[in-house]
Amino acid sequence: QVQLVESGGGLVRPGGSLRLSCAASGFTFSDYYIGWIRQPPGKGLEWISYISRSSTFTNYADSVRGRFTISRDDAQNSLFLQMNSLRVEDTAIYFCARGIYNGDAFDIWGQGTMVTVSS
Amino acid sequence: DIQMTQSPSSLPASVGDRVTITCRASQDIRNSVAWYQQKPGKAPKLLLYAASRLESGVPSRFSGSGSGTDYTLTISSLQPEDFATYYCQQYAGTPYTFGQGTKLEIK
Numbered sequence: 001q002v003q004l005v006e007s008g009g010g011l012v013r014p015g016g017s018l019r020l021s022c023a024a025s026g027f028t029f030s031d032y033y034i035g036w037i038r039q040p041p042g043k044g045l046e047w048i049s050y051i052s053r054s055s056t057f058t059n060y061a062d063s064v065r066g067r068f069t070i071s072r073d074d075a076q077n078s079l080f081l082q083m084n085s086l087r088v089e090d091t092a093i094y095f096c097a098r099g100i101y102n103g104d105a106f107d108i109w110g111q112g113t114m115v116t117v118s119s
Numbered sequence: 120d121i122q123m124t125q126s127p128s129s130l131p132a133s134v135g136d137r138v139t140i141t142c143r144a145s146q147d148i149r150n151s152v153a154w155y156q157q158k159p160g161k162a163p164k165l166l167l168y169a170a171s172r173l174e175s176g177v178p179s180r181f182s183g184s185g186s187g188t189d190y191t192l193t194i195s196s197l198q199p200e201d202f203a204t205y206y207c208q209q210y211a212g213t214p215y216t217f218g219q220g221t222k223l224e225i226k
Contacts, residue, residue, distance in 0.1 A: 045206055047215040061214045095162055104210035105153035109162035
């Protein structure tokens with residue numbers, strides 16, 4: 001079935017790095033924009049990035065621009081988020097999600113992976 | 120950035136009630152709004168997009184309307200499985216932004 005599965009979350013010290021992965025199955029991954037959305041524990045949703053088909057375009061929220069890098073490997077049906085210079089306020093569940101049309105709304109979501117930034 | 124102000128933040132209701140949740144954008148978002156349902160410990164689920172287009176498989180008791188800056192999600196007759204948190208999202212411009220959420224609670 002159509003699904004996205006995130007991995008790579010964990011506990012990291014402030015200033016550290018982490019790389020999240022998102023494995024897609026059940027659909028033609030290369031046909032879709034894919035995004036990352038995060039949710040701090042007990043709080044609301046924050047869009048942080050998307051990547052277009054063929055990696056032509058990327059976009060980031062100001063809160064992560066310059067620290068996070070989104071990429072994709074269509075041959076491996078995978079999406080990545082390289083997170084550097086992590087801050088306590090980056091602590092959240094990170095979801096990858098498939099964009100409809102040009103990454104506008106998100107129709108398929110992974111189950112999320114938890115990132116905790118703490119000393 | 121486009122701000123999405125969602126109200127109410129909490130909504131006590133009963134099975135069978137008709138409920139409405141509202142999102143107001145800080146500028147015209149040209150029907151570029153989606154609505155999601157999220158249950159505890161789960162990922163959000165897309166309900167509607169383009170303000171009023173029902174996602175495949177979503178029950179017809181969910182509907183959306185609005186234009187310009189003001190949008191609403193209506194549930195015509197609440198079912199037990201509808202008690203959850205609901206979010207609006209605008210995608211008229213980046214950064215995409217979400218409303219603060221509405222927790223639909225059993226009265």
